[in-house]
Amino acid sequence: MIQVDGFTLLGLYEQMAVIRGTEKAAHDLFLAGLVKGTTHLAAGHEAVAVGASAALEPDDYVFATYRGHHHAMARGASPAECLAELMSKATGVCKAKGGSMHLTKASAGMLGSYAIVGAHLPIAAGAAWSAQLRGTSQVAVAFFGDGATNIGAFHEALNLASVWSLPVLFICENNLYMEYTPIASVTAADHPAADRAAGYRLPAEVIDGNDVVAVADAVSRAAARARAGDGPTVLEAETYRHFGHSRTDPASYRPEGELEEWLSRDPLDIARARLTELGVPEAEIEAAAQRAADTVASAVAEAKAADSADPAEALTDLWADGGHQWRT
């Protein structure tokens, strides 16, 4: 097991607290009419993003889904630029052209949030192929939901990544539900990602996706394997979303007691327990929680104060020359 010291873990805890606070803020801003469209909040999934990020290098590539706020922030997008994106502000991380489902921070190796289920697994494999061709030690990581395991692109990506021994990690965030339907009711496998790996000669592990240390440990081993030229790994992180699928989903399909059971294994609480075990004083943990709350509060204020997106921007950025001209 990876050794995470108290100081490092306190930093991871603070990152998770910032993500949790930002997701709650996004929820509140939506209810206040300041966020339009929809959101797919990742509250409950923080340990997957933060644990994985802790195990990756700055020049590695990350590809996420429409439930991707946590990955964008874990890789270095600021809460302010993420909230500004949701609030249609000019300072949004994608200039308010992407929105909640497409948060991207290319300069931090966060190469996109994709809202067509499963589409980004081949794309991540392609980035890994690029690293292999260029002879770098970079790895690419595709985070995806349990629902993506039944789409063709998942299977095409796992097969070819295995055959070409690509440095790519396939990390499933299994939160038990696709949108509203339980994954178990429509899938011929107990572990929808991990059980399929053997069919592609890939190693797989089912891990506790709510334990940031367990995630960091598994990802760091899988990344080392990929960097050594030994190919992809499938990780299935078991976790749970605290909100419904999207903004309009009250998640009334959940059986009684299920949410409470998962809340009792909240990734923030698990990290706190580990911090206490490591002898980190309660006051330091509280101070980290307070710093996280302050970060979120100032991000909300900054995003609110930012200028709205400039309508002229609607016709930029299509082509590499920055414009949108399609004819003479």
Next chain:
Amino acid sequence: MADLITYRDAVAEGLAREMRRDPSVVCLGEDIGAAGGVFKTTVGLFAEFGPERVRDTPISEQAIVGMAMGAAMTGIRPVAEIMFSDFLACCWDYLANEIPKMRYMTGGQVTVPLVVRTANGGGLGFGAQHSQSVENWALAVPGLKIAAPSNPADVIGLLASAVRSDDPVVFFEHKGLFASRGETAPAGHLVPLGQAAIARPGTDVTVVALAATVPIALAAAAELESTGVKAEVIDLRCLVPLDMATVLESVGRTSRLLIVEENPYQGGWGGTVASIVADEGFELLDAPIRRVAAACVPLPFADALEDEVIPTTEKVVAALRTLLAY
């Protein structure tokens, strides 16, 4: 006389020139390696550049185009082959939702410099699922550049521009032209994307064509010459960027426009060309704009039936006669 080369050999030649020039150019697709491609359009590449840069893939169109996209986003210039253009439907998500939207929806953070090559079009009796002209599918998607050469030199010149483009390019090679011959291209030949060619100058009527309809339009123009008609044939070469300046300038001289396209009339690219001329060139016209396009049915198998559906020289001659008599 300059050296002649087939259209199919021009594809391999164009790819080889770019791969020699730029080590980041790699090819991937089904049977493109030692087999040289089912249409023999990649012959010699595997021997010259090896299996690292000329990669055989499984029959996994989503993986082919999806991986090309990921590689293009991270410093490689991939050229992906989709064997028959009909199969683009198997990976259409990447061409409709992923590749063309990436740069825009990230606010310009990510560019996707790749080429998707594909064998397009009918006339060879391959039946409904291996014969369709689908260049209009790509035209329906903002964010894709579209090239469709009609002759070997343009294959080489447009392929060079496509590979060097920082924007994604869908490159339609016409199956019916693979065996045709033409002059090869000099070293360093580049045809800029979005620059139409006047394939035959004329004064009486403008015929706008693309890929395999260019030789059809040229044959029709030659046939009408004996009756004293001078038809101008424009080879669009690209649909995006669309060189409407050349079309409008020509219509300004001829005052009549016929569009010859192999994709179906229903949703075909000629509708876009016609709408722009109607909008911006209405006063240049002395007759209605006419289109010879494929009938709105799937491509049938038998030659006699296929000829009923796609443009032929006879149909173009008939349409020109009607248009000139207006």
